[in-house]
Amino acid sequence: MIVCVCRRVSDRDITRIARQGCPSFDDLQMDTGVATCCGRCESCARDVFHKATQTTVAHCDARPMTADTLASSII
Ligand code: FES
Numbered sequence: 884m885i886v887c888v889c890r891r892v893s894d895r896d897i898t899r900i901a902r903q904g905c906p907s908f909d910d911l912q913m914d915t916g917v918a919t920c921c922g923r924c925e926s927c928a929r930d931v932f933h934k935a936t937q938t939t940v941a942h943c944d945a946r947p948m949t950a951d952t953l954a955s956s957i958i
Pocket residue numbers: 886887888889890917918919920921922923924925
């Protein structure tokens with residue numbers, strides 16, 4: 884699932900990077916750009932990152948945002 888539409892970052896990307904030892908959400912943002920544009924994905928991205936660093940399975944409970952929804956919220 885795409886978590887960050889602006890930067891095209893998926894939950895798999897976040898989980899992989901977290902499990903590779905990314906020490907903080909700030910570092911994840913530096914590596915991927917997640918949540919650095921409109922910011923609407925930040926809560927979900929933080930949730931996925933947090934779970935990936937604490938469990939073997941990351942899961943996001945947030946409702947996915949469609950591109951149309953995102954676009955209408957920006958314009
Ligand atoms: S959806 Fe992630 S910064 Fe816009």
